[in-house]
Amino acid sequence: MTRTTLSVAISTTPFPTTQITLASVTGMTTAMLILVDGEYMKPTAINTTSLIVDVIRGQNGTSAQQHGAGTAVQFGTPDEFS
Secondary structure, rough: EEEEEEOOOOOOOOOOEEEEEEEOOOOOOOOOEEEEOOOOEEEEEEOOOOEEEEEEEEEEEOOOOOEEEOOOEEOOOOHHHH
């Protein structure tokens, strides 16, 4: 499992953001899950230059939530979150 942080806050209004910006995406693949403050997200595209990740929010029974810049982020394979 890899740890990083959000570089930009993400919100839920007017509708959930579908892109997040991270401090690092090194090693991330679309087969992984992202965990931010108890919300799981599924990456669908990863820009290794801008560090912007397209995501599907509220995965694994969680709901889209607001998250502040600097919030801790973990990403890894689904079995690493078991």
